[in-house]
Amino acid sequence: MSDQQHHVHHAIDYVEITVTDLGRAKAFYAAAFGWSFNDYGPDYAGIRWSDGEGEVGGLGVGTPSGAGGVLVLLYSDDLDATVAAVDGAGGTAEAPYDFPGGRRFLFTDPDGNRLGAWTAA
Numbered sequence: 001m002s003d004q005q006h007h008v009h010h011a012i013d014y015v016e017i018t019v020t021d022l023g024r025a026k027a028f029y030a031a032a033f034g035w036s037f038n039d040y041g042p043d044y045a046g047i048r049w050s051d052g053e054g055e056v057g058g059l060g061v062g063t064p065s066g067a068g069g070v071l072v073l074l075y076s077d078d079l080d081a082t083v084a085a086v087d088g089a090g091g092t093a094e095a096p097y098d099f100p101g102g103r104r105f106l107f108t109d110p111d112g113n114r115l116g117a118w119t120a121a
Helices: 022-033 079-088
Strands: 015-019 037-038 044-048 055-061 072-075 097-099 102-108 113-118
Touching: 022 037, 022 044, 022 079, 072 097, 079 102, 079 113
Parallel strands: 015 055, 072 113
Antiparallel strands: 037 044, 044 055, 097 102, 102 113
16 A cells, blocks of 8 residues: 555545445445545445545445455544544444554444544554
8 A cells, every 4th residue: 555545534445335325324424534425316326536536436225245345444644533433423433453554443334334444653
């Protein structure tokens, strides 16, 4: 992850996240991370890149992925503030922990999707 593009606060690479309630999912991610969306009908919304140009992923209505699914890691400039944002938006954050590259934590969104966020040492 030496490419500076990978170190944009609360940004991800293109990943599709399966949800059960698109409106609730959009509200959660907007509140927790400030994300905005391109709507493509009642079952899919593209996640806009932080500069508004292009997309980095999408939210699609379906059955949430279980254990063994893709773990999306977001980068955070302020990990403690990110933990508070996740909890404040209705997610469930685990306690941050150290790892060789910095600190990170895992969380679940209101649909049970498991993601994480990290910050460099």
